Amino acid sequence: MNNKKSIKMLSKGPKVVAIGGGTGLSVLLRGLKEFTSNITAIVTVADDGxxxxxxxxxxxxxxxxxxxxxxxxxxxxxxxxxxxxxxxxxxxxxxxxxxxxxxxxxxxxxxxxxxxxxxxxxxxxxxxxKVLPMTLEDVTLYAVLENGHTVKGESKIPLKNRELSSRIKRVYMEPEISYPLVETLKAIEEADLIVLGPGSLYTSVIPNLLVNNMVDTIYNAKAPKIYVSNVMTQPGETDGYTVLDHVNGILTHSREDFLDFVIVNIEKIPEEVLSKYASDGSEPVVLGKDDEEILNSKGIQVIKENLIDIKKEYIRHDSKELSKILIEIGRRIVQGC
Incomplete structure (x- = not known):
């Protein structure tokens, strides 16, 4: 395929808004750009480490x-x-x-x-x-733990959480009033597809939802809302979490009927690779016994696929396979199927 034809095809691809931060979002973006040039990445700026x-x-x-x-x-x-x-x-x-x-x-x-x-x-x-910061405000992330403790600072949340062995109840930002870019709101309103994750649940994905008007703008957008569940749990942040726990984290910080789809990896990970992660306290994110039934009852369709890519013993999403699934959903929406 010549370069001009390739560019023309990409320009006709679905308008995708990808929301998150860290390694997870960048992995997804590398795959998405192979299928569409209509990408807007909205990236957290709560990092302080x-x-x-x-x-x-x-x-x-x-x-x-x-x-x-x-x-x-x-x-x-x-x-x-x-x-x-x-x-x-x-x-x-x-x-x-x-x-x-x-x-x-x-x-x-x-x-x-x-x-x-x-x-x-x-x-x-x-x-x-386009790559856009979630806000231009100088924000600080806080986590309220189930034991009542409050932890200040994105980089300190996993560390303090592991030390206290308490799950995260919710996160919030200060100042409480922070605004997204006008360009961000426009991209969401015009999107064919809105993707949250993959990435650290409480420190990369959810902070974007804490910015004023973001939840309502995403909810009211015509595009389907898709959450890409993480492949592995994150020590000090999502210890012991199933897919449903991850989704509930999103819904707690948005609204009960916020998501339309959740994409889940079901590919088995080699034991030798898992053992390296287990030593750090990380384990595969799986569908719990009743997770799929509960998610369906919430109006959330579960898409299960083999989505693992292992390089140098690091587990990542297979960006191309994940992007193919997302683009297919986007194309169906564009074509009205």
Missing amino acids: GGSGILREDLGMLPPGDIRSCILALANTEPIMEKLLQYRFKEGRLKGQNFGNLFIAAMNDICGGFEEAIKETSNVLAVTG
């Missing part, structure tokens, strides 16, 4: 880490450029800092604002679609 946290504190800017990963996932650039923007310094005062984060920090200063910096970075890297 690692190199992003340092830049946030030192420069007073929004954390660039998750945004960077999503931009690179949608970028059409040379492999050496991606290696450069993913490079992490190993020595000196910059040890642990990511070059891509520094690049966005420089653009933030040059452009005079985070929103413009992301747009210009996307232009430089020939990004397919």
Whole structure:
């Protein structure tokens, strides 16, 4: 297929809004861009750990880490450029800092604002679609645990939760009033498909729902709402969670009839790979005995597929297979089937 024909086909693909953050969202985006160029990624900016946290504190800017990963996932650039923007310094005062984060920090200063910096970075890297921060407010994430404790800070939630061995009851953000970009609301309203996840449930996916007007805008959009369940539980965040527990986390922070579909992996993971994850307290996310029946009773259709991709003993979603499922749902909606 020649390049012009390929671009033309991608431009006719469904309008997909993908909501989340971290590794999960960037993995999905790499698959989606093979099928459509009409992608809008809405990315959490609640991160306060690692190199992003340092830049946030030192420069007073929004954390660039998750945004960077999503931009690179949608970028059409040379492999050496991606290696450069993913490079992490190993020595000196910059040890642990990511070059891509520094690049966005420089653009933030040059452009005079985070929103413009992301747009210009996307232009430089020939990004397919758009990458938008969930808000331009400087937000802090809090988690209320079932034992009554409140934990401040996205990076501290899993650590403190493991220490106290208590499930997360709910999360919230301060300041309470934060607004999405107008561009974000427009993309959601015009979408053919709205996808939440995969990604850390309470620290990557749900924070996007805490921004003012987001739940109502998503709910009122004509597009089907799909949650992609994680493949593995996250220690200190979703220990012991089944698929239903993940979905209930979404519904608790939105509304009972918020989702139309949930996509679930049913592929068996090799024991030698599982043992590595088990040592960290992580296990496969499975459908509990009555999960599917309960989800169906809520009006949520369960789609079960083999969706595992293992590279260097790391378990990820198979981005192409996952994207095929999503695009097929989107095409059926576009064609009115």
